[in-house]
Amino acid sequence: MYNDFISDCTNCFGLCCVALPYGKSADFPINKDAGDPCRHLCSNNSCAIHNRLRVEGFRGCVSYECFGAGQKVSQLIFHNKDWREDVDHANEMFAVFPIVQQLHEMLYYLKQALALRETTSIKLSLQKIYEETVELTIKRPKEILEIDLAAHRSKVNALLTETSKMYRNxxxxxxxxxxxxxxxxxxxxxxxxxxxxxxxxxxxxxxxxxxxxxxxxxxxxxxxxxxxxxxxxxxxxxxxxxxxxxxxxxxxxxxxxxxxxxxxxxxxxxxxxx
The missing domain is CATH 2.160.20 (Pectate Lyase C-like)
Incomplete structure (x- = not known):
């Protein structure tokens, strides 16, 4: 049911390990700028300390979820072209990734809302916004970068809030x-x-x-x-x-x-x- 929104690192170019910045804190032991590869990212896009992330102080990595955006950006939107090999589009890929990640997170919540019997009265609205969100994730990179994410999130959030009220009752x-x-x-x-x-x-x-x-x-x-x-x-x-x-x-x-x-x-x- 939720397979499309689960991270598949084997089909991603380590985008979260490169595109996203982090600062030295309780969640990370060092600083890293957006676009700089994590020092633990291997050439095959695996993590050298994957089984020791919490012990090594990378608790933020353990708690991060891209909801399947990594593999979509890598395989579908950028046609399986690694950022290492396609240097001209690397920064564009890094900018597209967090947008698609947020859209996929919305889809994850909408998918759950659609599966609830309590939301029968708003099913059509949920399905419509779900399909609209899917369409946004398969646009061309330049079009994705132009998405008014705040406006779309506001529409999604209104339905998720209604879902919550119906479900919790x-x-x-x-x-x-x-x-x-x-x-x-x-x-x-x-x-x-x-x-x-x-x-x-x-x-x-x-x-x-x-x-x-x-x-x-x-x-x-x-x-x-x-x-x-x-x-x-x-x-x-x-x-x-x-x-x-x-x-x-x-x-x-x-x-x-x-x-x-x-x-x-x-x-x-x-x-x-x-």
Missing amino acids: DRNDAGEKQRTKKDVDFIGANLEGLTLRGKDFRGKLMISSSLRNSDLRRADWIGADLRDADLSGADLTDALFLTQSQLNSAIGDVHTKIPWFLEKPSHWLNKNNM
Whole structure:
């Protein structure tokens, strides 16, 4: 169902390792400018420290997801021409990639919205904007660079917001809603063991929060920052708009329940690789 929106690094030219900048922080040990290849990027586009990214301080790489944009830009839009070989178009490729990445992220959310029985009344609108978004991702490079991304995102977001309301249907337990409704974010918050079913965590900062053993079913996670959030033993069954990259950035264990189309990160199962 979501195969088109899963990164396939074997069919990408390491675009995220070149096109995107990063700064020295808790997520990266060094600075890198946009367009400069990461020092760990191999000539075959693999990562020399892929199995040690968290240990080496590249936690940002572990939590990054291109939603399949890398292989589309590499194979379809630029016709399998590596940026190393097609120097004249390298910068154009690097500029196109993050735009297509954002469009693919929208498609990932729209795909989930379309699969929900609760969205029957807006299915046609969801399908229309989904098809429009697909069309944007297969335009020529120069046309992609001219896309008004903010305007398109606004249209998509309106439907995703409506989807969230329909799906969650105010399912919060009244007591827990009262305890959390005034919080702007939840950085370092102790939400352990709470019933937060249907909670709207949209865009919330959940960094280092404790959600151990909490009921998080049907909660909306779009745009939530789950870096180092503890999801051990939590129930995220049927979570809405949750991504693999969010799980990769969080902490969990074998008892954490997640949606069927996502995978438990290896560091959840191997605590020595934190």
